[in-house]
Amino acid sequence: MTNAAAGTPRVPTAIDAIANRHFARLLELSPEFATSLGLPGHETGYGDYSPAGTAARAEAARGALAALENQEPADATDATTLDAMRERLGLELEIIATGITELNNIACPAQGIRAIFDLMPRDTVEQWGHIAGRLRNVPAALAGYTESLRHSLALGKVAARRQVEIVAGQASGYATEDGFFHTLASGAAVAGGGGLPAALSADLAEGAALAAGAYRSFARFLRAELHPSAPEKDAVGREYYALTSRLFLGATVDLEETYHWGVEELDRLIAEQEKVAGQVRPGATIEEAKAVLNADPARQLKGTEALRQWMQDKSDAAIAALRDVHFDIPAPMDRLECLIAPTQEGGIYYTGPSDDFSRPGRMWWSVPAGEDDFTTWAETTTVYHEGVPGHHLQVGTATYRKDTLNDWRRHACWVSGHGEGWALYAERLMLDLGFLADPGDHMGMLDMQRMRAARVVFDIGVHLELEVPSRWGEGTWTAQKGYDFLARHLDISEGQLNFEFARYLGWPGQAPAYKVGQRLWEQIRDARRRAEGEGFDLKAFHSEALGLGSVGLDTLRRALLPQG
Template sequence: MTNATLGTVRVPTAIDAVADAYFARLIELAPDFATSLGIAGHETEYGDYSPAGNRAHAAAIREALRGLDGLVPEDAVDATTLDAMRERLGLDLEIIESGVTELNNIASNAQGIRAVFDLMPTDTAEQWSHISGRLANVPGALAGYVESLRESASLGKVAARRQVEIVIGQARDYAKDGGYFDALASGARAGGDGLPSGLAAELAANARLAAGAYLDFAAYLENELLPAAPLKDAVGREYYELMSRRFLGAEVDLEETYRWGVEELDRLIAEQEAVAAQVRPGATIEEAKEILNADPARQLRGTDALKAWMQGKSDQAIRELKDVHFDIPAPMERLECMIAPTQEGGIYYTGPSDDFARPGRMWWSVPAGEDRFTTWAETTTVYHEGVPGHHLQVATATYRRDTLNNWRRNACWVSGHGEGWALYAERLMLELGYLADPGDHMGMLDMQRMRAARVVFDIGVHLELDMPERWGRGPWTAEKGYDFLSRHLDISEGQLKFEFTRYLGWPGQAPSYKVGQRLWEQIRDARRELDGASFDLKAFHSEALNLGSVGLDTLRRALLPAG
């Protein structure tokens, strides 16, 4: 069984045909997903978020899995596709059958129905007409979502009270006078000019419809779902194990991983202490950070300055890493740094459109009132979200249409693979000399420390394990966890509250960064041992990234066939 030769067009196989057919069905079921990929033809539509939509998705999964039965891989690409589809689709089916409808502060339909507008082009009157059409469909999308939340509630499966309350606030914030929908409609322009009066009026009316739907959604959450929401944030072992597999694409021993997280946290703190001494001999970590924060050369004021700095760092990384340490084809050289239109906190990446007409983008959602930023703390984040992090990884998969089928390129995303790679990339940039400055090194360690702390927090709180004695006593609770995170996450109060709520409402996702990095490093080290003197790190990275995003157990099997 051989791999496809890079640069050649691989002839699609029967397994590719099943994968492509399933991808096409996904686009039909989730037209807003098509928008996220830049695929035309579905600009005003939403998927069906109701129980009927969930059943249709489950039926599509079963059809695809039946289609794979009896098929024999023709090459290594096929073998990985078969492995990945059986793992991912089988898991998706388990999640649907769990009866849980997700509601949280970051990655549920409550946010996604609004967030798709951020990815819609706004250059022409026709594109604004598409936005208007989708605004008119927001009420239907939210109504379907409410149906699913009601069905889950009837099974006794309701998000924790904390999550319901935060989403109520988000929904009302989107819908308030001068909020997101008002700003979207009032700021509409086409090619630098105003819209035709009829379209402008329609856009304003549909923006009010969308805002009204979010107000109705908030009322449903407050009056019907909130009274049924449990106070307890912990989701328990059964659901947590399912979510851990979802985000890692691998089965791990949760207790062993928890103990490793504690050890990794201690190791990173010791490394920070050593770097603090480089900032000033004898300085503590906290003192070193105060010195770095007071350095005018490391300060930015305002989001315009932040955006320009991000873009400059990103462009430099692409220019200097291309063809030296990584393969970066020409279409991937463009990466846009953006200030997000929301103020929820968080930094994230969105991939390029399938044709690269819309580039990959790095977004910074700046909490309200925050306008001072320190470069030493954020340099590593630019590499995490951009190159060699998410942009290199996601755009490579999109680019590899010569080898990968549509499902592999565009629909298979595993957090532990993606976020694990991005953390791996941060540490790699230290090794390549891009974080040699003690401040930038400290910032990278801060981010790694955050990710280690949330392995401990996330597993500890949701499984209600005992706290390590040096951090507390007795079983974990959310309240103890907040104090713990405040010691290890050196971020603003607004960002800390956002992150804390995120971990509680999105179980298993936060640990996938550091655990994913651990698994990436284990696979690389095993491959180095297998290849011996012939091991080539750049070639390893290219081979791994050209696989696209897959579960980490699938990645291990693809890169270590004998393992």
């Protein structure tokens, strides 16, 4: 089964039509999803976060699956769409059936309801009017989410106490006088620094007060109603973890085998770091080599603006060097904007471009409060992970491929194991291509890879309560043993460590998707290389793989290795 010949426009099929209808329904169900894509007409609303909204999403998934039931693919693109939709929507229904409402420190409606404002344009009076309108809708969105949390509470399914406490603190922080909402409204100005009409300024201030009040109420609900019933134990157990592992990988893996592979991979990376340490300074240990790197003035940055500019310069240079040599990077994909995030929660992340690329892909750095010193050797690999050839190239390619991919494939199908696995694959690739040849940058890449390997061990080990490898401790994993283990292997600040620790505990299955995803990407590439022998073209492989968009890794394997 093949696609249309090169240069021949692909005619949309019946399966494309079903996928596009489902995508349109998702936009109706989630106006903020439309905003994240830069699509007009959904500027002020929120989706329904109540149990009724969950039921509507389940109905949409069932309807799409029913429509696909008797469809035969017209070409290879159709076959991948059918494979991906059946896997993703079927799993969505399985997860909804658990009755669990997600609550964690990084990726639940508590953060998402606020975070959508980061992506709303702020250049004109009209755009600030949209922000004012959405601010007024924050209370209803949080009320629906609260209803869903109460529904799960009635089923005896509550997030761990640690997550409840953290999210309550975040919600309170958004709502303070110097918190996000009041700062957003008080700093409103159009492009060029002009002021807003008095009526709109008043509307923004009132909307900010309503949003802040809603978050204060939400924090009170978490502390008064949810916290007393929240379990002390962080581990989610095998049954739910197996679902979330599939969710984030788009693949079914043997969890015990993956856990033991993570232990071996961690050992291998430590050994590689020891070799690189000797290149930094002969005879140096890993810790001594890092101290040498940290003391090097040429590798230091002071202040967030210096960090932002350094990120931008590195990103621009990577695009210039890789374009048309190792990757296809057509305009407007060649624009990436680096920004400091308006929050101080920790973490580095990427947001994709709008559908028309008028809003470029963006790399955001959320710097914890009080942190003002940065070392470039530790962060160079992260720029490649989030930018080019990492997430920006991956997400940008899918957005760009309107000629081949339907709307659901381009915008609605995102699988962490595919995305984060590609980003780690990209980091290692940049080493292979010579962009991390400097021993310091090489050490930084290994540090990040070591962190991701440690997360495989921690995440699976703690949530499944497996045995601790003897060289790292004894007995079965607990959260505290896991924290001590992470502190040993993650060379990050205390603020970042605390954030990451809580993230892994509250978002089971997501953290291992990076390293396990990289493993699966490399397995697929190597199998393709073996099959094609001397005719294997790495650039062509990357173009074909990225041109599929984000799909589950089992779907990716079937698409790229149809005989495998």
